[in-house]
Amino acid sequence: MSESTPAAQVADAPGPPAPVRTRRPLRADLIAVGVALVVLAAATAVGLYYNRPGSGVVIYAQAPPLFAVWLPHVGPGSVFAVVIAFAVVAWGPTLVARLSWRRALAAGYLASVAWTFSLAMVDGWARGFTGRLTTRDEYLHEVPGITDIPRMLREFSARILDFQPHSWTTHVSGHPPGATLVFVWLDRLGLHGGAWASTLVVLVGGLVAVAVPATVSLLGRPDAARVVLPFAVLSPAAVWMGVSADGLFAGVTATGVALLALAAAGFAAGRRYAAPAALAAGALLGFGIFLSYGLVLLGLIVLAVAVLGRQWIAAALALAAAMGVVAAFAVAGFWWLDGYHLVVERYYQGIATLRPYPYWVWADLAAVAVAAGPALIAATRRGATEVFLPKPRWASLRDPVVLIGLTAVLTIVAADVSGLSKAEVERIWLPFVAWLLPMTALLPFPARRWWLAGQAATALAVNHLLLTSW
Secondary structure, eight states: OOTTSHHHHHHHSOOSOOOOOTTSOHHHHHHHHHHHHHHHHHHHHHHHHHTSTTOSOOOOOSBTTBSEEEOOOOOTTHHHHHHHHHHHHHHHHHHHHHSOHHHHHHHHHHHHHHHHHHHHGGGOHIIIIITTTOSTTSGGGTGGGOOOHHHHHHHTGGGOSSSSTTOOOHHHHTSOHHHHHHHHHHHHTTOOHHHHHHHHHHHHHTTHHHHHHHHHHHTTOHHHHHHHHHHHHSOTTHHHHTTOHHHHHHHHHHHHHHHHHHHHHHHHHTOTTHHHHHHHHHHHHHHHTTTOGGGGGGHHHHHHHHHHHTOHHHHHHHHHHHHHHHHHHHHHTOOHHHHHHHHHHHHTTTGGGTSOHHHHHHHHHHHHHHHHOHHHHHHHHHHHHHHHSSSOOGGGGGSHHHHHHHHHHHHHHHHHHTTSOOSOHHHHTHHHHGGGGGGGGGSOGGGHHHHHHHHHHHHHHHHHHEEEOO
C-alpha cells in the first residue's frame, strides 16, 4: 500500500495519541464487561446443566458456550505467547506511534503471526498445528480424491446433502467450493499436508492486523489507526485464527475491504493504482462468498466503507469484479444460491436439529464475546453510546471508527438471529469480529495498556485451560 496516498502521509506523522472522548466513565466500561461475564457464566451454567445425563437437551459443546473440552495444559508455545503478550502490552503502543506507518503495519503483521502461532503451539505441533486441518471432517480429508477440478465444481452441489454414498465431509459440504479449492490449489503447488495448510491459514489470517487499521487510516482516521493496530495484533480471536479455515476467510475478506478503502483514497487523489485496487477488492470479496455462505453478510461492512470512502466509481468497479467471480463459478457449474439452499437442508440433517435455538441464540453472543475480548466489549459500549446515548448523535456515524464498528455489531446480530450458526461462532464469526476492532480507538488513552493486557489474558486463559476443537 503506497505511502504516497494522503492517508499514508498523515499516518506517517507520529503526532499525538488519537483523540477520544474521555468523559465516558471507566465505570460504564467495566459494567459492560461485567454484564458480558454474567452472560458467559449463565451460558456456561445452563450448558453444563443440559450436558447432564438425562437432561433431554443436546447442545454438543463440552465446555459451553465454547466448542472445546476442559483440559488445563501448557505446551511449547506457552513461554513464547507470554513473552509476545508482555512485549506488545509494554512497548506496542509506543512503537506504533514512533514508526513510519508502513513499518508499523509490517511490525504489526509479524507480531500477529507470531502471537497466533505461539498460541497454536500451546497445544503442541501435531495437536495444535499440523493436525488441525487433517481430521475426517476437514478440507484436507477430501483433497486427495479431487483429481479433476472442473468435474468437482460441476458435481459439487450434488454431493452436499448427507447420507449419500459420495457426500462431502462436514466442512466441505458446509461451505461453497472456494474453501476447498484453496487447499486443492495449495496441494497442486506441491505444498502437501497439514503443516503447509496451517501455515497458509496463519499467514493469511495475520493480514487482519494490517487490513483493519489500514482501512481506518485510509478512510481519514490515521490517528485512530495507530491506536487500533496493537489491539488487532493481541486479539483473543487468534486462538481460533490458528488454525481454523475461518481465520483464512477473515484475512482474505479483510484484505478485500482494505483494498476498497485504498481504491477510494486513490480515486480521491487521482492515483493510477485506484482502478486496479478496486478490481482486486471486488475479486477478493467476491471470492469471499465462495469461501463461506455467511460471508455475504460482510456486504454491510463493505457498504459502510463505500459510503465513508465517497468514491462510487471504486464501489462500482469492485462490484463488477465481484460479479465476475460469481459468473466464473456459475460457468464452471456451481451456482451460489443452489449451494446455499442445499447447505441449509444439510445443516438440519445433522446436530443443528438437536441444538436448541432458544439456548444458542444468546449463548452464541457469550461465545463471540470470548473471542472478542474485554477491550472490544468496552469499545462496543463506547461506540453505541457515541450514537445513541444520552440522545442520538447521528453525526458520529460519519466517523469510520464508529460506523464500521457498529456495522460489525449489526452483522453479528443478523448472523445470530438467523439460527444458521448454533455454537462454534467463536471461529465462524472471526471475519465479523475483526471489524469491531476500529472502536478500540474510543478507549481512553490512560487505560489502553490495561485493556491490551485484558485481551492477552483472555487468550492465554482460554488456550491454557481449554482444548479448542478448531
